[in-house]
Structures are given as structure tokens and as C-alpha cells.
Amino acid sequence: MTITELAIKRPSLIVVIFAALTVVGVFSYNQLKYELLPKITPPFITVTTVYPGASPQEVETSVTKNIEDAVSGIDKIKTVYATSAEGASFVSIEFTMSADVNIALQDVQRKVNEVLSQLPEGAKTPVISKFALDELPVLRIGLTSTMPSRAFYQLVKNKIQPMLARVPGVGQITLVGGDEREIKVNIDAQKLRSYGLSLLQVTQAIKASNLDFPTGKVKEGDQQYVVRVAGKFSSLDGLRNLVVAQ
Secondary structure (H helix, E strand, C coil), X not given: CCHHHHHHHCHHHHHHHHHHHHHHHHHHHHHCCCCCCCCCCCCEEEEEEEXXXXXXXXXXXXXXXXXXXXXXXXXXXXXXXXXXXXXXXXXXXXXXXXXXXXXXXXXXXXXXXXXXXXXXXXXXXCXXXXXXXXXXXXXXXXXXXXXXXXXXXXXHHHHHHHHHHCCCCCCCCCCCCCCCCCCCCCCCHHHHHHCCCCHHHHHHHHHHHCCEXXXXXXXXXXXXXXXXXXXXXXXXXXXXXXXXXX
């Protein structure tokens, strides 16, 4: 019996067959994965460490080599690129296409944490970030306001950016530009010499006087409270009246 004869004599069977094929086709279509920008390059992870005032040679021996040696043993690494500049270290890790960038990021974080104690005292905490072409920003937002520039920057940083970060599907938000508030301490070099003080003493006095630190614990029944001393400057007058030396 040919297909034509079967369709004429038993049309209900043909309807059932085509209905089953339609259901399977719709189900298969919904299971397809597609991307507007597919993975065309292997993922990269960068480790950036700032070491203020250090020469490139010192950065190389004290920071870059320690981090490079630590991350070199991670699985699925293709190439490790290291660059040492004045006051900064850059270690870029290229992984193979089969590597899961999120798992690789955790492995790099774990390896870097293991060598934190070997970094020099003046080095900042390494910043680890991942990069892939399919993770380039898909939305750029420009903000303007009639508010004072510093107040507007604080509003965006403290209010708007956290709200956007909680939106489902948002991976990372980078704030670029703006006039961030900062306090500059201008030193009178002549007065500094007349008092027999150095610039380092002034810097250390400001750092030591601008700290919050725990002083103990207080127990009340089943609860325990941590007591902290709030020692950070709350106004410019506190900074102006700081005693550098006696």
C-alpha cells in the first residue's frame, strides 16, 4: 500500500502522524539555544594590582611574579600574560574554549587569596575581573541633572547604581565619569620645615586618625554586641584640628 492509498483510506492516521510531528517540532524549537553574539574568543580573566610608588622592577618581583606563579597551575589555561608598570601589575589569563569562565573566576580568586600574605604591605588588594566578547555591555545609559556635580555623583553611586544592579539579568554595572567628592590636604612646606616635621609624618597621622576599629564585645543574655570606636573624620574641622605631633 502506497502513502497515497494510506492517506485516502486512513486519513485519521495521517492526521495523528502530522500532529505528533508538529508537537515534536515545536518542542525541539523551544529547546534550541541561540545567541546574538556567540562565543568567538576564549574567556579572559585579568588580575590588576595597584602598588603606589613602586618601580616596574619592584612591581615585577614583589607582585606580578607571585600572582603569575599562583594562577599558572589552574586547569584549562591556554596562556598567561603579565605586565608590570610603574605602580601597577596586570596579569591576564586566557582560558580554552571549554572552560567555564565562572568556575575559572572562582579558581583565580582562590589562588590569588593564597598569596595575599606574600604581597608587599603597600600593595592594594588585587582586583579580579572577567572579560569575553559576548559579555560586552549591551546597554549604556547617560545621566544628566541640574544638581551639583558631586551630589549628583553620590546619588548615582549610592542610590541608582544599586537599584539597577538588582534588576534580574544584570551582570555588572560600571560607573564611568562623574565628579566624585574628595578632600585635598595642602601642605605648607615652609611651616612643615619650621616645625621639624616630614610629609610622611603628616600622612601617617591622617591615616591613624581616620579609622574605625573594634574595642571588644558586650554580652546581654543570649545576645552579643560588638563595640566599635568610630574614629573617622565626620567633618572638615576634625581634619583641620588634627594634631600631627607634640
